Amino acid sequence: MGKASYALELKGITKAFGTKVVANQDVDLQVKYGEILAILGENGSGKTTLMNMVSGIYYPDKGQIFVDGKEVTIKSPKDAFDFRIGMIHQHFKLVDVFSAAENIVLGIDDGQKYNLKKAKQRIREITDKYGFQIDLDKKIYAMSVSEKQTVEIIKVLYRGADILILDEPTAVLTPQETQKLFAVLRNMKKDNKTVIIITHKLHEVLEISDRVAILRKGKNAGMVNTDEANEQILTEAMVGEQVDLNIERKEPKDPQTRLVVKRLNVKNRQGENALTDINFSVSSGEIFGIAGISGSGQKELLESIAGLQRCEKGSSILYTDSDEVEQQLVGKTPREIRKLGIAMSFVPEDRLGMGLVGNMDITDNMMLRSYKNGKSEFLDRKKPRELAETIINDLEVVTPSTSTPVRRLSGGNVQKVLVGREIALEPRVLMVAYPVRGLDINSSYMIYNLLNEQKEKGVSIIFVGEDLDVLIALCDRIMVINSGEITGILDGRTAKKDEIGLLMTKTNGGADNEAK
């Protein structure tokens, strides 16, 4: 082994879904031994599909795969492991009630008796070698996202993978956790393992990779050595045209307090505090950012304002508009809030599970907010259809027609439909949760522009984000929350990324530091 020039080579890989969607077309790729290769591309450019074919989830329609210079057929993830290829998916596949060690050994049939103690010893060899920090006896449900990811990576290494594929590994991590992950990846590289990392974050590509393969619309769009690349070059290769990467930020015009949250306490289903003593206020014409590790209470906070959460006694959310009448929102249902004449729009994190109905077409989804209007017992589908057509035109939604079920649309288009509908309500308060998650660069900038437009109209915007660079560039103020508590409210114009990162993990010191 080791004679071949490439650890992994793909030739002319083509994969289509149905007759219309071609996910990959004639893609070639060469991966060297002991390198970190980044696969860069916008969402829907076929990165994940390509790697799924290498890891045995899909089977290519055409093309050849070579491992160590030999042509192979990979029919299942098990085959992939036989060729020492392991993939860490974006959505973790772990058993919640099992411990880390149990998950790692799960499903391995090596013909020997199940011996957790021995297995743990072997796992520990791996963790020491690459510098993982993990408590092997900790149950998955008690773990942070970063710990779960660590378990997934160890799982793949334990199965003897020499080629590791990581699908958007940093999407759920804080800057500090990302650094830890990168350190581990560098250790693997030293050990002559081959790492393929799928991503669309440019600065990470530049930081960690040796070479970058770029995909655009399912086809090869270039392969560059990282030290010869910069953000502008990569973006242009990825998008296929010049893109302005600056986000504009105007000073809020005539800001007036619109929303005052006081002593907001919310308990989750288990009776634990999801939000503790939250106090802040949002003005008209500002973008108020919220940063935090996912699951720090962002969802509960937005849902409390929208009238979807039960708040504890003493909580107060006051809404004031230009008429200067204060309205208490706590204890009201979404419908009651609307009846008060408060136009509040909410783009929830769970787009297809909450904001939209996946099985309904675009027109019917447009009606979700407005179908109750009018006295008639029957639906008026004419106006929603017109709205659907307007949004499809204005926001460049790619869809066969207004009667296409939204679940068939790509992530970016789903989000455009949702944001478009919420903005069409002409809100006074607009709440958006992770509005650009999974969106390509052009769509993301379109969303930022839409938010800025609303800001100029005097709308109060609450923006829950995960990309700190974007939060710093877009928001007027940034509130950092951690485990349901505010750890700081910063000025967006002066805030530093490290500072926010530290606040995100402040009070409990970060769950993953406790391990070990």
Add this chain to the structure above:
Amino acid sequence: MKQNKAKKSEPLIRITKRTDVSLKLGIIVRVIAILIALLVCGIVTKVFTSDDPISILKTIVHGAFGEGRMLVTLHDVALLLCVSLAVTPAFRMKFWNIGAEGQVLMGALATAMCMFFLGGKVPDALLIVIMIVFSIVTACVWAIIPAFFKAHWGTNETLFTLMMNYVAIQLIEYFLKIADKSGSNVVGPDLLSHGWFPQIFHTDYVLNIVIVAIITVLLHIYLTKSKHGYELLVVGESENTARYIGINVKKVIIRTMALSGAICGIAGLLIVGGASHSIDSNIAGGRGFSAIMVSWLAKFNPIVMVLTSLLLVFLSRGADEVSSKFGLNADFSQILTGIILFFIIGCEFFIHYQVHFRSSKKAEKEDK
């Protein structure tokens, strides 16, 4: 090394999901499925009974549509359709009500009780009005009970509605004991002699068929055009979305089940007041369960359900005819019904998925 073991070979069969299913493809696949089903039926018949398969198939058709049978068949279709319509709003809400049997029985029981206790004491016209109201309300309440528990405490509706079927059966048995002291397990037309629905063209069936036809159209409009129909669809798809847009989820669950129950009540009413003028614990005849299949096969579309209920009734009546005419065991007709249903339901797979076989060209290359 393990690598050497896995040689280069494309998997023999691969399955991919079709993203766009055309209407034409759907029809072609279904027609082929029915043809294959008939062929298999013929072979099975020949092998096991050595009767002529063609004449058996003819008998099936004759059993359903032969002289003088048309109206009975249509009436059976109407009753099955009525129950199928009843379960459909709940199914569209993803509320798996398998208690239609019991709800129909309760409607039938309420009707029979009115006829038994009030018959002759009030004018017939008034009695019919009371029967209508009482049967609908009873079945409605019967359906609301599980809905209420589901809405407030998240109980499992499937188990709950199933169990209530048995309660309904026992209640009918109890009524039979009171009404007919002789211990018969049927209370017949002699005891339920009042409150019969008027006949049209000298038969009971036409009125029932007309009523069900009207309900079909109304329900179709309700489900596709009304705000209620939209709300129940949203609740079924995602309770989170429903809450997000301010729908009162509990109210919608209970309201929809009330509607399901009401239509079941009408089915019970039509069976007792409009056709049999008798009651026993088997009067729903398993329609509450067949209805589930009718509704699913039609993808919860009331208009398509006319066809699917026709199919089921056609099969069962034809099969009955076969077993009696050829002196075969009744089970044999059920085997035939089963074969045909197997193919009709099984063909859905080929409509939604595409099967790729290893192309022969590549296989040749491998051999070299």
